[in-house]
Amino acid sequence: MTRRRQIYEGKAKILYEGPEPGTLIQYFKDDATAFDATKRGTINGKGVINNRISEHVFTRLTHIGIPTHFIRRLNMREQLVRQVEIIPLEVIVRNVAAGSICKRLGLEEGEPLPHTLIEYCLKDDALHDPLVTEEHIACFGWATNEEMQDISAMAIRVNDFMAGMFAAINIRLVDFKIEFGRIWDGDFSRVILADEISPDGCRLWDMATGEKLDKDRFRRDLGGEEEAYQEVAKRLGLLQDDGTPGEVLDLTAHRKLRGKSEKPKK
Numbered sequence: 709m710t711r712r713r714q715i716y717e718g719k720a721k722i723l724y725e726g727p728e729p730g731t732l733i734q735y736f737k738d739d740a741t742a743f744d745a746t747k748r749g750t751i752n753g754k755g756v757i758n759n760r761i762s763e764h765v766f767t768r769l770t771h772i773g774i775p776t777h778f779i780r781r782l783n784m785r786e787q788l789v790r791q792v793e794i795i796p797l798e799v800i801v802r803n804v805a806a807g808s809i810c811k812r813l814g815l816e817e818g819e820p821l822p823h824t825l826i827e828y829c830l831k832d833d834a835l836h837d838p839l840v841t842e843e844h845i846a847c848f849g850w851a852t853n854e855e856m857q858d859i860s861a862m863a864i865r866v867n868d869f870m871a872g873m874f875a876a877i878n879i880r881l882v883d884f885k886i887e888f889g890r891i892w893d894g895d896f897s898r899v900i901l902a903d904e905i906s907p908d909g910c911r912l913w914d915m916a917t918g919e920k921l922d923k924d925r926f927r928r929d930l931g932g933e934e935e936a937y938q939e940v941a942k943r944l945g946l947l948q949d950d951g952t953p954g955e956v957l958d959l960t961a962h963r964k965l966r967g968k969s970e971k972p973k974k
C-alpha cells in the first residue's frame with residue numbers, strides 16, 4: 709500500500725492528502741467519542757456505515773442544489789472530498805427538544821419546538837464547544853455576515869430535505885449538526901457543506917416507538933448502537949438484511965438511462 713500524507717486526525721475521521729491539489733481523502737473510523745472525548749469507545753462497522761450514509765445524503769443534497777465538498781466514495785471507508793477551509797462553527801438545527809437545549813432551557817425531551825431553531829457553537833473542545841451568537845461570530849471574524857446568511861439558508865434547506873427523507877422511512881429527525889467550509893477562487897470565496905452527515909451527528913428517533921437510532925445510544929450507554937446504525941442504513945436502502953450493500957436507486961444511472969432512451973430514433 710502506498711503511504712499517504714495525513715493532514716489531520718479527528719475523533720471519528722482522518723483526512724489524507726488527495727490525488728489532486730484541492731482534494732482530500734476522508735477516512736471514516738469506528739471510534740466513537742462523547743462529552744468532548746472524555747468518553748471513548750468503538751462502534752463496530754460505524755465507519756463503513758457512516759461513509760455510505762454520508763455519501764447518500766450529500767449526493768441527494770447536491771441534486772437539490774446544495775453545494776458540498778463531496779466528490780465520490782472511493783471504497784468502504786473512504787471518500788474523495790474537496791479541501792475546504794473549515795469555518796469553526798458547529799451549526800445545529802433542532803426540530804424537537806433533546807440533548808443540551810433541554811438542560812439549558814429546562815425543556816422536556818421530545819417536546820416539538822414552536823419552529824425550527826438554528827444554534828451555533830464554536831468548534832473548540834477545550835472550551836466545550838460553547839454556544840455563540842451571530843454577534844460573537846461577526847465580532848471575532850469566524851464568518852462574515854454574508855457567509856452566515858448562506859449558512860443559515862443552507863441549514864434550513866438541509867433540514868427540510870432530511871426531515872422529509874427520514875419521515876419517508878419512519879424516522880423523526882429531531883436535530884443534527886453540520887459544518888461548512890470555504891473554498892477559494894482567487895480573491896473570492898464561497899461556503900459549501902463539509903464534514904459528514906450520519907447518525908453520529910443527528911438525533912434520529914423511530915416514529916412509532918421513539919427508539920433512538922443514533923449516537924445517543926453510545927452517549928447514554930443504551931447499548932445496541934451497531935444495530936441502530938445498521939437500521940438507519942437498511943431503511944435508507946443502503947444495506948440489506950444479510951449485510952451486503954443495498955440497491956438504492958442511483959439517480960445518475962437513471963438519468964444516463966433516460967438520456968439514452970430519449971435519443972431520437974433513426
Ligand code: TMP
Nearest residue numbers: 806807808809883884885908909910911
Ligand atoms: P446537543 O443537544 O448535545 O447540543 O447536540 C445537538 C446535535 O448535535 C445532536 O444531533 C448531536 C450533534 N452533536 C455533534 O454532532 N457533535 C457534538 O460535539 C455535539 C455536542 C452534538
